[in-house]
Amino acid sequence: MQPAGVISQLGRYWVKSMRGESLPSAKLTLHGIEGDRSYAFVQAASRSSFPWLTARELPELVCYRAIARQGKADEAEITVVTPSGKTFPVASDDLRLELEARSGRNIYLLHDYRGSFDAAPLSLIGRQSAARIAEETGTQEDPWRFRPNLVIDLQSGIPFDELNWVGRIFRVGDTARIAITRSDRRCMIITLDPKTGKPSPNVLRSVAQQHEQCAGIYATVLTAGELHPGDPLLPER
Numbered sequence: 001m002q003p004a005g006v007i008s009q010l011g012r013y014w015v016k017s018m019r020g021e022s023l024p025s026a027k028l029t030l031h032g033i034e035g036d037r038s039y040a041f042v043q044a045a046s047r048s049s050f051p052w053l054t055a056r057e058l059p060e061l062v063c064y065r066a067i068a069r070q071g072k073a074d075e076a077e078i079t080v081v082t083p084s085g086k087t088f089p090v091a092s093d094d095l096r097l098e099l100e101a102r103s104g105r106n107i108y109l110l111h112d113y114r115g116s117f118d119a120a121p122l123s124l125i126g127r128q129s130a131a132r133i134a135e136e137t138g139t140q141e142d143p144w145r146f147r148p149n150l151v152i153d154l155q156s157g158i159p160f161d162e163l164n165w166v167g168r169i170f171r172v173g174d175t176a177r178i179a180i181t182r183s184d185r186r187c188m189i190i191t192l193d194p195k196t197g198k199p200s201p202n203v204l205r206s207v208a209q210q211h212e213q214c215a216g217i218y219a220t221v222l223t224a225g226e227l228h229p230g231d232p233l234l235p236e237r
Helices: 059-063 092-103 127-136 161-165 201-208
Strands: 005-013 021-023 025-027 037-045 066-068 076-083 086-088 107-111 122-126 150-154 171-174 176-185 214-223 225-227 232-235
Touching: 086 225, 092 107, 107 214, 122 127, 122 161, 122 176, 127 150, 127 161, 127 201, 150 161, 161 214, 176 225
Parallel strands: 122 150
Antiparallel strands: 005 021, 005 150, 005 232, 025 225, 037 107, 066 076, 076 086, 122 214, 171 176, 171 232, 176 214
């Protein structure tokens, strides 16, 4: 059986909307990659179904870097390095007060081991898709702009071919199985450079006008397992 693609990079985001980290391997649970989005800051006054403080409200949030000390994901001690170089424990009042001052919103920290996700616990994008968007917009190629858990080197080599996977089931690595549930309709966060937070509005404009606002896909986990770069995605149906 020919793979539909191969994992080229793995990513985890300890705190929702903060900078992610590249992983040499990842434990995939039924809730997604272990530790992914397990922390999120919530707008205290919000009554919407999307109450989190994200880069929509505070673009520089993508420049805050969450780091875990050694240990199991559910026991890891998370610290956050701010753009100015200050370091705070994720649960510290000092970090919360800084984010409140910068965002103009009252917030509190939510710790949920199941993760605070937008649409599904796993997000994927084709490496070729990210490269095509960079080419179309004159921006630096960087798949982390799209905040994926898995960057996939597409077997077909065709940008956006992953959008055709919706409704299919794949085996990944030795034991993991995932179901592709929907395409990822993009918002303004993809306009932000993941290293600097500088916006490039033409990125979202290009995705909206040329790709029906979709780049990448969402998935749910059917069977847990260990993931590594180089693991193939083998279609079951």
